[in-house]
Amino acid sequence: MTVTSPFEPTHAAHAAHANASELKAYARSLIPKIRERSKATASLGRLPAETIADLEAGGLLSMTTPHRYGGGQVSVRTFLDVVSELGRADASVAWVAALTNVTTWCAATFFGEEAAKEVFCGDKPARVTGVLSPRKAVVRKVEGGYLIEEGLWGFNSGVYHATWDMLGIPLVDDAGKVVDQGVALIPIEQVKILNDWDVIGISGSGSSSVSVSNVFVPQARIASVTQAIEGNYLSTHLADESLYQVACMPMLAIILAFPALGLGVAALEIFLETLPRRSIQYSWYAKQSEAPITHLQVGEASAKIDAARAILERHADAIDASAASGIYMDFLERAKVRRDVGYAEKLIWEAVDLLASASGGSLASANNPLTKIWQDARVASLHGIVSPNTNFETYGRILCGNTPGTPFI
Structure with a gap:
């Protein structure tokens, strides 16, 4: 893999902005073909090879790979913009x-240079996927590392690719x-995919179990x-790269809302696109677009x-x-990110x-695109x-002087 040189400081901001715009535009250009494949994708239970190829061609699966290993190394904001565009499609x-x-970001950030060279070179x-919490994991500490005797993990999204x-x-002693x-x-x-995603x-x-x-x-x-949660990362070789100094749990939490944001945008787009063709059954409104209730619903949903x-x-x-400041995000701000993501x-x-x-009643149709959204x-x-109740409770506990009730902040 070709190793790229870092941008000169005077050009870094301009280059990052151009790269962000290009990635977002590329993601938007994929929307028609991704929508066209949507039914086939759902039926297959994983992304088709053509979609993976499209994402790979535009660098959309290597946005968090370090520059030095040929990746995009984008900002979190660019990450949001690109994924939410894809969410409009599927x-x-x-x-x-x-x-x-x-998870590729985790691989680059949590581990040292030896592991990075294995993964990225x-x-x-x-393409790294993963699951933080095992359903079952029996491990032994052995010379030179760990032996996973038996393990089971669920919801391993993207694992087929x-x-x-x-x-x-669990990390254990001798x-x-x-x-x-x-x-x-x-x-x-070395991982067995259990093909149970239905x-x-x-x-x-x-998102099969493995x-x-x-x-x-x-x-x-x-x-x-x-x-990692405390920001004590092993990736000292990337210490000068701000993406790999991003706070752990805020990153893991916020990205889960990026696809949902695209879904919300798509829902509004599709509703307005089909609105001129709809009436309100059993009412005087031959055009739903003329009904005050519709105006209220669209106004509230868009807000x-x-x-x-x-x-x-x-x-x-x-x-x-x-x-970018070099100061790890403080505890309360990290908790606030989880609260607000919820x-x-x-x-x-x-x-x-x-x-x-x-x-x-049109929502009952499997062919209504809004039904899938x-x-x-x-x-x-x-x-x-991203559970709102869990996140509200966690933040409320902290404000009220209690322990948060979770280490994941």
Whole structure:
């Protein structure tokens, strides 16, 4: 893989802006063909090879790969802009792009240079997926690393297209006592995909369960999640690159709302596009567009989507600024990101549900594009990291002088 030289400081901001604009424009150019493949993607249960090729061709699966390894190394704001554009086309595509890029970021950030060279300088493109929390993981500390005797992980989004999998494991001492929570980077050839992804929403993301049996992982490919959450990253070779100083949990949380934002935008676009053809059954309104209730619904839904965008953009910019400053984002600000990501997800789901309800009985049709958006938006809003109630409670506990009740901040 070709190693690129860093931009000169005087040109860095201009180059980053140009790159961001190009990536967003490329993502937008894919919308028609991704929408055309949407049914096939859902039926397949993973992204078609053609879609992966399209994403790869525009650098949309290597946005968080370091420049030195040939990647885009984009800002969090650019990450948001690109993935939300893909979300306008198909939530499954946006979800895979979001999760692949954020886990690739983890691989670059959590681990040292030895692991980075394995992941990013191999013969295959560096596409990393993963799951932080195992359903089951039996490990032993052995000479030179860890042996995963048996492990099971669910919701491994994008794993069918991965070259590496980053899987959560307990870190144990020589006696087998759990001393920390960690992650292990494993070549995809050593991971078994269980092909159990059969769902009603985001069905093309291929978020299958996976298992591992008797796999040795060298110490260089083991990292502490606890240390990562506090910003104690092993990637000292990237210490001068701000993307790899971004706060851990804010990054892992905010990217989950990027596909949902695209869904909200698409829901409003499709509703308005089909509005001239609709009436309100069993009423005097031969044109739904003339009904005051429709004006109220569209006004409220659009406000919720715009508010969600403003929240996410504000936090994306704050995350970027904090990383660029060299000062790790403080605890309360990190908790606020989780709170507000939950609120943004709530707003987006409410907007989509409002527009879907305003569509009447046509929502029952599997061929109504708004039906799929409604299902995808509901599933997207159920991820544990973006759960509004959990995030509100966590932030409220902190403000009231209690412990947060979770280490994931």
